[in-house]
Every structure is written in C-alpha cells, then in structure tokens.
Amino acid sequence: MITVSDITKGYGGRTLFDSVNVAFSPGHKYGLTGPNGAGKSTMMKILIGAEESDRGIVSRPERTAWLRQDHFAFDAHTVMDTVMMGNARLWDAIQRKEAIYAKEDISDEEGELLGELECVVAEEDGYTADAEAATLLAGLGIGEEHHFTLMSEMQGGMKVRVLLAQSLFGKPDAMLLDEPTNHLDLESIQWLEDFLTRYDGVLVVISHDRRFLNAVCDYIADIDFQAIILYPGNYDDMVRQKAQVRGRIDREVSEKSKKIAQLQEFVQRFKAGSRASQVRSRAKQIERLRPDEIKRSNIVRPFIRFTAGDRPSGRDVLEVRDLSHAYEDLEIFKGLNTMIHRGDKVAILGRNAVGKTTLVKALLDEQNEIDGTVKWGHNTRIGYFGHDHREEITKDMTVYTWLFAQRPEVGEQNVRAILGRMLFSGADGQKSTNVLSGGEAARLKMCELILMEYNVLLLDEPTDHLDLESISALRDAIEAYDGTIFYVTHDRDLATAATRILSYPRPGELLEYDGTVDEYLDWYENHYVKVSA
Numbered sequence: 001m002i003t004v005s006d007i008t009k010g011y012g013g014r015t016l017f018d019s020v021n022v023a024f025s026p027g028h029k030y031g032l033t034g035p036n037g038a039g040k041s042t043m044m045k046i047l048i049g050a051e052e053s054d055r056g057i058v059s060r061p062e063r064t065a066w067l068r069q070d071h072f073a074f075d076a077h078t079v080m081d082t083v084m085m086g087n088a089r090l091w092d093a094i095q096r097k098e099a100i101y102a103k104e105d106i107s108d109e110e111g112e113l114l115g116e117l118e119c120v121v122a123e124e125d126g127y128t129a130d131a132e133a134a135t136l137l138a139g140l141g142i143g144e145e146h147h148f149t150l151m152s153e154m155q156g157g158m159k160v161r162v163l164l165a166q167s168l169f170g171k172p173d174a175m176l177l178d179e180p181t182n183h184l185d186l187e188s189i190q191w192l193e194d195f196l197t198r199y200d201g202v203l204v205v206i207s208h209d210r211r212f213l214n215a216v217c218d219y220i221a222d223i224d225f226q227a228i229i230l231y232p233g234n235y236d237d238m239v240r241q242k243a244q245v246r247g248r249i250d251r252e253v254s255e256k257s258k259k260i261a262q263l264q265e266f267v268q269r270f271k272a273g274s275r276a277s278q279v280r281s282r283a284k285q286i287e288r289l290r291p292d293e294i295k296r297s298n299i300v301r302p303f304i305r306f307t308a309g310d311r312p313s314g315r316d317v318l319e320v321r322d323l324s325h326a327y328e329d330l331e332i333f334k335g336l337n338t339m340i341h342r343g344d345k346v347a348i349l350g351r352n353a354v355g356k357t358t359l360v361k362a363l364l365d366e367q368n369e370i371d372g373t374v375k376w377g378h379n380t381r382i383g384y385f386g387h388d389h390r391e392e393i394t395k396d397m398t399v400y401t402w403l404f405a406q407r408p409e410v411g412e413q414n415v416r417a418i419l420g421r422m423l424f425s426g427a428d429g430q431k432s433t434n435v436l437s438g439g440e441a442a443r444l445k446m447c448e449l450i451l452m453e454y455n456v457l458l459l460d461e462p463t464d465h466l467d468l469e470s471i472s473a474l475r476d477a478i479e480a481y482d483g484t485i486f487y488v489t490h491d492r493d494l495a496t497a498a499t500r501i502l503s504y505p506r507p508g509e510l511l512e513y514d515g516t517v518d519e520y521l522d523w524y525e526n527h528y529v530k531v532s533a
Contacts, residue, residue, distance in 0.1 A: 001025055002047060002064075002174055002202055004228070007056035009042060016042055018054070018226040026173070029196065029203040031213040031235055034223030035300065035467045036439040043223065044178050047204060061173035061202070063089075067180055068166070071159045075152035079142065082151055083133040087170030090124035090466050093117045116220075124170065137167040139191040140184070141351065157183035157352030158488065168195065174202040181209045185351045186492055186521060189234035209233055210468055210493045235468065242299055255378045260286055303421040303470040304446060304476070308483035309453030314378035315342050316486045317456060318363070323372035330356050336372070340500075342455075345478060347495045347517060348488045351505030357387060359502070359510070360460050363486065365475045375519050376456075383454030385462050393433050393470060399444055400429040407451050422447050436467030446474075459487040463494060492517065 002024040009017045016039035027439060045051035048066045059472050064134040065086055074082040085091045097117045100110050121127065137147060140161040151159060167175060181189050193215045195447050196203060204221070207213055213220070213235040220231045222491045231238040263282045268280065318340040325332045332355035340346060348356050362370045364384065376382070386392075394402055402458055404415045419429050422443045436444065442465050463471050471491060478485055478497040489495055501513040501520045513520045 001018065002058070002060045002204065004047070005057050005059075006047060007043075007053045007058065009046065009053045011042075015226055017053075017228075019164070020226075020228050022221065022228045022230065022507075024202050024204055024221070026176075026202050027200055028219055029120050029199070029205070029217045030219045030230075032204055032206045032216040032221045032223070033213070033235065033238070033468065035181060035469075036437065036465070038223040039224060041178060044176055044204070044206060047176055057199070063170075063172045064174040064176065065167045065170070066176040067178055068163050069178070071156060071163070072152075073369065074163075075150065078148045079131055079137065079151060079154065080130070080147045082162050083165045083169050084129055085138060086166035086168070086172075087129070089120060090126050090129060090170060093120040093124070094126065097121070117440055125478060129170075133165065133169055136168050137162070139188065139195065140165055141188045149212075155353050161188070164192075172201060175199070175204070177203070177205045179206055179208065181207055181212055181490065183352045184490065186349060186490075186495070186517070187524070188351075189490075189492065190521075200525045208463065208466065208468055209491055210472060211483055212492075213468075249368075255463035268297060285514040293477045299469055300422050301473050302443060304450070304470075304473045305421075306450055306457060306477050306481045306483065306485075307453050308455035308481075311381070311453075311455065312378060312482070313342055313455045313484065315339075316377045317342050317344070317380060318377060319373070319375045320363075321373040321375075323362060323370065323374065325355070325362060325370050333504075335507070336510055336512075338502075338512055340484060342484055343482070344484050344500055345481070345498045346484075346486045346500045346502055347498035348502045349484060349495065349517075351507075354504040354507050355510075357460055360386075360458055360486065360488060364458065380456050381452075381454045382456045382458060383449045383452055385449065385457070385459040386465055387460050387464075390436075390441045393436070393441060393444060395434050397433050399424050399433060399436075399440075402433055403444065403447050403451060406448050410451065418447050418450050422450075435468050439467065439470070442448075444467055455483040457481070457483065457485045457487070459485065461490075463489060463491045 004020055004022045007017055007020040008015070032040050032043065046053050047060065048064075049058070049060075074085070077085070084094070097114060100106060100114055103110070106114070125132070134144070134147060134407065138144075142158060142161055142165070143206070146154065151162065154162065164177075164180050167177060180192060180503070189209070189212060193212060196205075198217045203216070205216065206214075215234075217234050220233070220235055221228050221236060222231060222242075229239050233241075243465050244281075263286050266278075266282050269287070316339065318338075320336055320338045323336040324334045348359060350356050363374055364382070365374050397405075400415065401417060404412065416429065419425070420427065424431075424444070424447070431440075433444075442462065446462075446521060462474060466474065471494060475497050478487065478494070487494070495517040498517055499515075501511075501515070501517060503511050503513065503520065505511060505524065513523065515523075
C-alpha cells in the first residue's frame with residue numbers, strides 16, 4: 001500500500017496540495033488526473049520520493065518501481081542490463097556474484113557469500129530474468145538486435161521504452177508511471193494495457209490517453225480543490241460522477257437563489273413600515289441561504305470547431321505519385337501513391353522517429369530533396385499545426401492582439417468569442433504571448449486554425465501539452481470538420497476519428513489503409529503480422 005498523510009505542497013505562493021490524505025491499495029490501479037498545472041507530476045515525484053513536500057509523509061513498499069525521466073542515466077549500460085536494474089536486489093546480487101567469480105582465488109568467506117547471493121538470485125527469479133526482460137522489451141517494440149546495445153546508442157524514444165521496461169521488470173509491489181504511453185505505437189500501447197491489467201500490485205499512473213485510463217484503471221485519483229479525491233471506476237465513470245454532483249449543486253443553488261429573491265422582495269417592501277421584526281427575520285434567512293462561493297470544476301472542456309467556411313476545396317484534394325525519401329542509407333518511405341478526397345480524415349501513425357513529420361513536410365512540399373510528385377487540388381487552403389507551432393506565435397503581443405491580427409476583418413466580437421470558447425476568457429485574453437504554457441500555446445494556435453477557416457488541415461502531434469478534456473474536444477472537432485484533415489497522433493481516442501490510415505508498421509515501410517483505426521488494427525493483427533512473419 002502507498003499512503004499519503006497530511007501532504008502539503010506549494011510553489012511561489014500558490015498552494016498545489018493542502019493536507020492531502022489518501023491511500024492507494026494493493027490490487028487496484030489508480031489514474032492520477034487533473035488539468036494542466038494541477039500538480040500531477042509534482043504529486044508523482046512526491047510519491048516516488050524525488051521531491052520533498054512542505055509537510056506530511058508518504059510511505060511506500062520497499063519494492064516500488066517508477067518510470068525514470070533521466071534518459072541519460074544509463075548510457076554506460078546495455079539495454080538488457082538497464083532493464084534488469086529495475087530489480088535493485090537482484091541486480092546487486094548478480095554484480096556481487098560476478099565480482100567474486102572474476103577473482104582467481106575465492107576465500108571460504110566469499111564462498112559462503114556466494115551461497116547467500118545464489119539464494120537471493122533464486123528468490124528474485126534471477127534464473128529467468130533474462131527471458132522476462134526480453135519479453136518486456138519485445139512487447140514494447142524493441143527487437144533482439146538491440147538488447148545488448150549501449151543505451152547511449154539508442155534514440156530518445158527507444159530509451160523511454162527501455163526505461164518503461166525497467167519499471168515493469170521484477171514484479172514490483174507498486175508501480176508509479178508518469179505518461180507511460182508516450183513514444184509508444186498503438187500495438188505497444190495495447191500490449192502495455194494487457195500487462196498492467198494482469199498486474200496485481202499497486203499502480204498509480206498519469207496519462208493523457210483516455211482509452212488507456214479507461215482500459216486499465218479501476219479508480220481515478222483526481223486532483224481538485226488542492227486535494228486528491230478518489231472515484232471508483234475509470235476516467236469516463238469519474239467524469240459522469242462529477243457531472244452528477246455538479247448538477248445537484250447547481251439545482252440547490254438555483255432553488256436557494258429563488259428563495260433569496262422572494263425574501264429580498266419582502267424586505268424591500270416592508271423595511272420602512274411597521275413590520276420591522278419580520279424584516280429582520282427575513283434578512284437573517286437571506287444570510288443563511290446565501291450560497292457559498294462555488295469552486296469551478298477542474299473538468300473544463302474547450303469548444304473546438306474547425307470549419308472550411310464558404311470556400312470548399314475541389315473533390316480531389318491531394319494526389320501523390322511515387323513519393324520517396326531517405327536520409328543517406330536510411331529509407332523513410334518509398335513509392336507512396338495515394339489520392340485523397342474532400343472530407344477524408346487521415347491519421348498518420350507510427351513510432352517516434354520513423355518519419356511521420358518528414359511525411360507531413362513532404363506533403364507541404366517543404367523539402368526539395370523529396371522524390372516524387374505532390375499535387376494539391378483546386379482551391380485548397382492549408383492550415384498547419386507543427387511541432388514548432390510556438391515559433392509561429394509572435395512574441396511581445398497579447399493573446400487577443402495576436403489572434404485579431406491574423407484576420408482583423410472578422411471583427412473584435414468574433415475573435416473574442418473564439419478565444420472564450422478556447423478557455424481564453426476575460427483577463428486571459430490579455431496574457432502576453434511570451435508566457436504561454438505549452439497547453440495555452442497549443443490552444444491559441446488552434447484558435448488561429450478556427451479563425452482562418454482553412455479547408456485542409458495538417459496537424460503534427462496536436463495533443464502534445466493538451467489535457468484529457470482538450471484532447472476529447474479535439475477529437476469531436478476532427479469528426480465534425482467538413483474539410484480534409486491529416487493528423488499525426490499517438491492518441492488512440494483521437495485516431496478513432498480517422499476514416500483512412502497512413503501507418504509505419506516498421507521503419508522504412510509506409511502502408512495505406514482505407515478504413516478506421518479499429519479496422520486497421522484488426523487487419524494488422526490478423527493479416528499483416530501473420531503474412532510478414
């Protein structure tokens with residue numbers, strides 16, 4: 001069990017947690033949720049012991065594993081050794097054994113120690129540890145050819161997969177995972193879901209993948225009102241419960257407000273007359289009935305609606321012929337031929353660093369070294385959301401003035417309405433573009449895409465920095481969009497809005513599938529994998 005007792009934590013005058021008490025029990029899987037800035041990663045660091053709280057204590061099992069964030073800490077070790085370091089007791093015993101066996105002469109004391117170390121290795125299932133580590137690596141998409149590669153030679157996304165395997169290794173009593181699905185493809189996410197569903201220890205996980213939380217978690221630990229509130233069920237169950245509570249509070253407040261209005265009318269009518277005692281009585285009732293300030297729920301969803309406006313594209317939006325690209329001897333894609341029609345929603349899927357962004361830029365014709373033909377159709381107007389979208393937002397302006405400058409002819413009222421729907425209401429519209437958080441910058445860029453009414457959108461990882469509710473709103477927007485859209489994503493909920501798939505099942509191989517992501521995954525599992533094998 002992991003117990004949190006009286007934890008308080010603040011930053012720069014802002015209180016994140018105030019006297020938090022919560023217990024995470026064995027056999028249960030908890031999703032740690034809350035909007036951007038609520039303190040999810042801070043609480044995870046406190047649970048791990050990587051960050052001190054201002055007050056309070058955390059107790060955790062001795063065998064607690066966590067997904068490490070330092071991608072360079074194990075550069076001197078092989079991939080296999082890095083995974084096995086996830087069981088510190090086993091790793092220590094193996095290292096001490098090897099040090100003794102490396103000696104030419106072994107003393108009697110060292111011989112006795114070897115016996116003790118062999119017992120530790122047996123207790124920790126050390127004789128099957130290599131097989132367990134290899135299974136974890138394979139499930140997370142790291143082939144045998146990399147198992148004895150130095151971590152310093154692995155790419156960033158692959159390092160994250162190794163560190164995730166490390167946190168899963170050795171049957172820990174508790175696991176603390178911060179965004180474990182980052183850098184995973186859809187097949188690896190499904191494998192991880194199956195693994196965690198079978199896990200019988202304590203799991204606390206942060207994720208922006210709604211489907212993942214729904215599949216894995218049986219409790220949601222939601223950060224709200226500077227506390228952690230436990231809700232039984234998955235993420236969708238929690239949202240429904242909060243909506244029911246909020247609805248009940250709103251009804252109670254409405255009834256109180258009506259009663260207050262009636263009492264105030266009585267007070268106004270008779271305050272100067274002879275019914276002073278009755279007036280005082282009504283005034284006291286008003287004070288008792290006056291509702292306390294209602295704190296805003298932390299589940300706040302922006303309203304995202306892209307539209308192609310009154311200038312739709314032609315029916316044939318994009319024609320691609322023999323599109324190929326390679327970096328030196330590394331083939332990214334070869335011989336892509338496709339025709340995209342108005343209204344198609346194309347999800348671009350694949351692991352990190354396989355070439356998804358390269359493909360998007362090739363479609364934009366931004367790289368002259370691409371071989372092949374990219375021909376956009378009649379009257380196409382393209383909006384682009386790239387990895388570097390922050391650089392497209394001019395510094396030293398307010399949120400409002402930057403957005404208004406993109407299309408001033410629509411008028412101030414329309415610009416402010418878009419900002420309000422995207423959670424930039426009131427004073428937020430006057431915030432400087434210099435200090436926007438990652439989530440705010442992403443939402444502001446989406447404001448620009450809404451305002452400009454492009455009939456074609458290319459979105460490269462648009463869910464980066466977005467919270468769960470913003471991702472859900474973006475999925476609804478993609479589904480409702482009347483133009484044509486291409487989007488790179490690792491988020492399966494977002495991918496379900498697609499009608500066509502461009503996927504990298506493995507590096508250098510780009511497949512096109514005409515259908516939904518669920519249909520693609522069935523086809524991939526039942527046809528592609530078997531045929532490739």
